Amino acid sequence: MHPYETIRSEILRRINDQTWPAGYVLPQEEQLAVEFEVARGTVRRALSSLVDAGLIERKRRAGTRVVDRKSHTSTLTIPIVRHEIENAGHHYGYKLLSARICGPEIDEKGIFGDVMLRHILCLHLNDGRPYQLEDRIISIDAIPEAETFDFKSISPNEWLIAKAPYSSVRTILRADCASGNDMKHLRVKAHDPVFIIDRQTSFNKVPLTYARLSHSGDRYQIVTETDEI
Amino acid sequence: MHPYETIRSEILRRINDQTWPAGYVLPQEEQLAVEFEVARGTVRRALSSLVDAGLIERKRRAGTRVVDRKSHTSTLTIPIVRHEIENAGHHYGYKLLSARICGPEIDEKGIFGDVMLRHILCLHLNDGRPYQLEDRIISIDAIPEAETFDFKSISPNEWLIAKAPYSSVRTILRADCASGNDMKHLRVKAHDPVFIIDRQTSFNKVPLTYARLSHSGDRYQIVTETDEI
């Protein structure tokens, strides 16, 4: 155990103890450095880690305060669907359903502005059974290669990750009833629950792509684990 | 813009450019320090930040490599339901439905082991309408105060965050059909989709509590935004 880990643990203990309750102002860096007999940099490292964990807040001149926790945060990882299936030891399958070039009118949400778009509908299979239906729009303006790429053997999901770096992502998770396409391709019944991931990615504020990923509710879930806050 | 930010941006540019493609081994810290005319520590800071973002991997002796991205990660924040509702400018309401002490037999998943448990069922309301149904089990062994606390005016959700620090959280997100309790209390119809958050928290490996939080699918979604990777 390195010094900064020891210091982190000790400070964490005092917070959990309520020795240092929510709102409490911690001693300043120099004082902690004296107490723990280390350099100021080592104290800073421990404190920075607690800032990242959301347990303390720091402001110049005002000092370091214990945060009053009002939420849980966890890191959500959404893997490429092919890896998700293969890592679980299953057989991955892919089927392109349609690929066309469209005008801006299919962009119902007005994300992309007045540009030509590529619209792809495809299905990801787990051991031959429908697993995820991918309904995707790509901005041809932002990614010109998307205009001619055929997506017959590589899914847009995977092609995009290799091709187009992104700088920001907006993800929405929700539960809904199966749509017409869901019923047809995911083989679920009307009113069956589906788990939907809506995702929109941009690069330097320019929208690149939008996807609606739907899954049969009884075959899909997202698990996240946060350890050792 | 500080030097470490400039360096981070420049390295990021080279990765996005494919100047440094996936698998590429970066120059070592000392060399980058010479190139950018800064101290080694400043280079380390930029690189650490890219490690956190999941864009590079570092190993002693082997060096620093550009990662082959296989997943999206985003930070999921699940706020206390009362704050979520109030921050949206709505009126929060709370209703305790039942609170009882049970033996280990109600712990169907065998999370808690052979201990006495507190079981609470309660409802969170948004502008008077059912919003979230909370079905919660608390280990009396781990949190003795839970045995006698009545939860009549404070929800277990909120009480626990103030009372019991946790060190690890396991969260499962899924879509399902409404259960009997969901239909009764969330006022949804049979087969209506519900969004379920299953959450289990522990402190130093000791299980503290388990909750099933259900929401009507048409009134709930989770949004996450990741900026400036």
Add this chain to the structure above:
DNA sequence: AAGTGGTCTAGACCACGTC
């Protein structure tokens, strides 16, 4: 204006993992 955290340096030494 003054005090807090934030950035940077130059250097030493350590430890893990690959070669």
Add this chain to the structure above:
DNA sequence: ACGTGGTCTAGACCACTTC
């Protein structure tokens, strides 16, 4: 065994923000 990243130090100076 040895070269890479990892940790730590001691110090200087900066910049934000509250007093």
